[in-house]
Amino acid sequence: MIKSLENLIxxxxxxxxxxxKSALRYALWLINNSQDAKEIAKNIETAVNLKKxxxxxxxxxxxxxxxxxxxxxxxxxxxVVETIETLINLESQHIYNGxxxxxxxxxxxxxxxxxxxxxxxxxxxxxxSAKEIxxxxxxxxxxxxxxxxxxxxxxxxxxxxxxxxxxPVGYNINSLDRLTLQKAFQNxxxx
Amino acid sequence: MIKSLENLIxxxxxxxxxxxKSALRYALWLINNSQDAKEIAKNIETAVNLKKxxxxxxxxxxxxxxxxxxxxxxxxxxxVVETIETLINLESQHIYNGxxxxxxxxxxxxxxxxxxxxxxxxxxxxxxSAKEIxxxxxxxxxxxxxxxxxxxxxxxxxxxxxxxxxxPVGYNINSLDRLTLQKAFQNxxxx
Ligand SMILES: [Zn+2]
Ligand SMILES: [Zn+2]
Numbered sequence: 286m287i288k289s290l291e292n293l294i295x296x297x298x299x300x301x302x303x304x305x306k307s308a309l310r311y312a313l314w315l316i317n318n319s320q321d322a323k324e325i326a327k328n329i330e331t332a333v334n335l336k337k338x339x340x341x342x343x344x345x346x347x348x349x350x351x352x353x354x355x356x357x358x359x360x361x362x363x364x365v366v367e368t369i370e371t372l373i374n375l376e377s378q379h380i381y382n383g384x385x386x387x388x389x390x391x392x393x394x395x396x397x398x399x400x401x402x403x404x405x406x407x408x409x410x411x412x413x414s415a416k417e418i419x420x421x422x423x424x425x426x427x428x429x430x431x432x433x434x435x436x437x438x439x440x441x442x443x444x445x446x447x448x449x450x451x452x453p454v455g456y457n458i459n460s461l462d463r464l465t466l467q468k469a470f471q472n473x474x475x476x
Numbered sequence: 477m478i479k480s481l482e483n484l485i486x487x488x489x490x491x492x493x494x495x496x497k498s499a500l501r502y503a504l505w506l507i508n509n510s511q512d513a514k515e516i517a518k519n520i521e522t523a524v525n526l527k528k529x530x531x532x533x534x535x536x537x538x539x540x541x542x543x544x545x546x547x548x549x550x551x552x553x554x555x556v557v558e559t560i561e562t563l564i565n566l567e568s569q570h571i572y573n574g575x576x577x578x579x580x581x582x583x584x585x586x587x588x589x590x591x592x593x594x595x596x597x598x599x600x601x602x603x604x605s606a607k608e609i610x611x612x613x614x615x616x617x618x619x620x621x622x623x624x625x626x627x628x629x630x631x632x633x634x635x636x637x638x639x640x641x642x643x644p645v646g647y648n649i650n651s652l653d654r655l656t657l658q659k660a661f662q663n664x665x666x667x
């Protein structure tokens with residue numbers, strides 16, 4: 286097969302959930318739509334240079350993200366999320382006016398991810414000037430392990446809450462609709 | 477949202493079958509896997525510079541593709557395919573030793589694609605030095621319209637065949653297994 290087509294298919298197959306067939310289909314589409322393809326390539330190259338916010342670990346173009354810079358946001362409430370997918374989801378729904386902390390992972394001994402890999406020292410530092418920490422984490426073994434670690438780490442010095450019950454057990458937070466999320470926020474309860 | 481993430485999501489959504497959710501997931505994966513992401517971007521930029529073979533319209537890095545340059549291939553048999561997906565599929569199965577002609581489309585009055593858009597003059601020219609033309613096209617309105625146009629164009633001067641019956645009506649050629657394809661090739665019949 287043509288070397289550069291083979292290379293493209295090979296690298297696209299690394300994307301999560303993309304097999305040989307889809308990679309071939311996307312590769313041919315890209316070759317047939319070269320303007321869009323060049324735009325995608327350019328946007329990838331720009332996006333990989335995004336940094337993590339020095340305060341909250343949200344993605345940003347500069348050192349500190351727009352949310353942390355926004356003086357209208359309530360800095361005394363920190364919502365801890367696993368990925369920025371959850372942050373983006375919450376932001377698009379406009380139901381939360383505090384700030385965030387993005388963990389970029391959960392403690393998972395099975396996958397070799399431990400507390401030291403999660404930058405929790407920074408969260409501890411941020412928590413010192415806050416009044417409430419909301420743990421917006423998946424209801425899974427890893428989510429609960431991480432929540433418990435954070436609770437122990439903050440050691441009773443701050444109010445720690447979680448989304449209200451009403452979220453089905455084992456449900457992925459990123460699949461919830463606006464109403465469920467809003468209710469879960471309003472009824473949040475202390476750990 | 478972060479501008480460069482938004483741009484990346486926006487351009488990835490143009491890929492066929494990719495919606496907002498998948499585009500976000502792929503974008504975040506790319507940002508978190510910057511080495512793979514840079515490789516994908518580089519491979520896209522190389523692949524969009526692929527040319528079409530001057531003889532058969534297969535994709536290639538130079539003017540003429542490896543299949544047309546290969547002296548062991550039977551140049552007197554031309555297999556006409558709609559897309560190079562079919563060509564790649566047939567090549568990976570090693571069941572055909574002739575050459576190809578890639579149409580890059582089918583006649584479709586509904587979509588405004590007419591014979592003049594398919595580079596059929598070049599096929600006519602190639603057919604002059606060939607003994608057999610195999611029409612390996614989908615069994616659809618567009619596939620049959622295109623087949624009939626080619627038959628009329630070549631005007632009885634050459635043997636024109638199609639894959640043997642056994643391919644289910646309306647079935648997409650690219651979904652067939654090796655055995656079905658091989659049988660269809662062996663039992664090909666004249667139009
Ligand atoms: Zn921030
Ligand atoms: Zn060729």
